[in-house]
Amino acid sequence: MKLTLTMMAALAAGTAAAADVTVDLAKETGAINPALHSSGLAPRSYPRAIQNDDEAVKSMNFTYARTHDWALVNSGQRVVDYQYVFPLFDLDAKDPKNYCFEPTDHLLGLARNVGLKIFYRLGTSIEHTGDVHFNAAVPKDFDKVAEIFAGIVRHYNKGWANGKAWDIKYWEIWNEPDGIRNMWCEGDRGKTSDEKQYMADARYMRDKFVRLYVTVLKRLKSEFPDIKVGGPALCWFWEDYFRALLQGCKEAGVAPDFISWHYYGANPDDMIEASKKARRLCDEFGFTKTELIINEYHYLLSWDGIHGNNSTPAMVKRALDGPTGHNNIDSACFTLTALEKFQSSPLDQAYFYGCSHQGNWGYMDQYKQYNKVYYALKLFGSLVRDYTTRCAATSGKSTLTPFAVKSADGRKAAVLVTDYRGFGQTFTAEVKGAEKAKRVKVSVLDHERDLLPTDLAASDVTWEDGVLSFVKRDKNSAAYLVTFEF
Secondary structure (H helix, E strand, C coil): CCCCHHHHHHHHHHHHCCCCEEEEEEEEEEECCHHHCEECCCCCCCCCCCCCCHHHHHHHCCCEEECCCHHHHCCCCCCCCHHHHCCCCCCCCCCHHHCCCHHHHHHHHHHHHCCCEEEEEECCCCCCCCCCCCCCECCCCHHHHHHHHHHHHHHHHHCCCCCCCCCCCEEEECCCCCCCCCCCECCCCCCCCCHHHHHHHHHHHHHHHHHHHHHHHHHHHHHCCCCEEECCCECCCCHHHHHHHHHHHHHHCCCCCEEEEEEEECCHHHHHHHHHHHHHHHHHCCCCCCEEEEEEEEECCCCCCCCCCCCCHHHHHHHHCCCCCCCCHHHHHHHHHHHHHHCCCCCCEEEECCCCCECCCCCECCCCCECHHHHHHHHHHHHHHHCCEEEEEEECCCCEEEEEEECCCCCEEEEEEEECCCCCCEEEEEEECCCCCCEEEEEEECCCCECCCEEHHHCCEEEECCEEEEECCCCCCEEEEEEEEC
16 A cells, blocks of 8 residues: 555654554563453354354354353254253252253353353343243242252252263353343333333342342352352443342342443443442442453444344444444454453453354354454454463553553564544554564454455554554554564
8 A cells, every 4th residue: 555645744743753552562561361352152053064163263262152142043952041951940950850951061062172161141041022921031939940050050060960070160140130121021010111110110120130149149159169150241230230239149148259241332431431330339348359240242333223123124234334334344443442441451251242153243244254343353362362461552542442462481472453433544653672573464454454464564554663653544443463573
């Protein structure tokens, strides 16, 4: 790409003045936390005769796989969800003959075979059945549910019922119980259009869920003190709901090992602020060791065109096409920005959502072509795999997010700079500590390119006197990974 006179002048001015980004590879800021790069994505059981997706999943190098919604993307398979593992609720939950573990054993085994650790969501997948609910209905006996959940833990960690010794550490109680229309359902609760009545229903359903949560938490920790039990994966960081939940735990004399929630939106900083609030809230209740987990997040401008039967073809096109599309370059750079920021946040784990392999929540489109988000996840997965230590990296522009890392032996370093909706076309990064690099390479993820590594001479990046100068091909979001070998 040829630089215009305007671009060259802008780069020269930026180099002479303070750089937009400053990196110091000699200043270590902490270890990389691999658990912050996790997802619901894992190999599936049902299409393996047609397509083996092991290598695609492995290439993204996630640490944990969360099992929520796996029953929905393994068509016809009775897996994970408690009503499938223990299909006849009125039977004895202490009798191993009353469980059906084999399909879930197989599915979890596929995940483990590609190197994924299991984060097991106890409960059920989301149920969009309208006025009638079967699986997501409030259980009629909370003590019985706790006993069923104990049987599942016992099978996978203690070998019970011809089981495993997999030492699955994280066990989550339910998913989105604040979704009283599709995840924690009872009669006509939440179906009203009256806002005041809806909030009354929501508080009633919340208080009911707190009772289940405390019951299960106490039951599981009594038999399995070494596992981590928590949840409940709220739809968003709803502070009042969490207050009621933590108060219920405190009154019962039991501490959650983690709390969890979700985020669907377009501002990565919202997730960071929520994590800070969560840390303060848990500490306020005396739960200073309670971990913080955002276990579903995805770029989202609007649910129109993504979810729901009322989405018109025009809405679908607007939601999916172009740079701002659901899994396109803005989405990819949102994801990278989030992953970068997570590493210095109070969060302990984070899960990209993801669980299907094609479509709106997958890494491929309907033609089985990788989307931009796939390349973002693959890029960050390579950093988690190849590097161990974070280094100081700051930005003078709110749209630019830098992330600097180096290997354990100090022979390699990398600088990732993500421009999420910056709209400008030039910026610079001063990199201290890389002056003696023997080789510098660049990989670009933008509206046109998908991470093909190139030498500097063939890229839109220059490296001179300790300063990287970047020239974007257009005004869309873009990410640049620069690697140094010493």
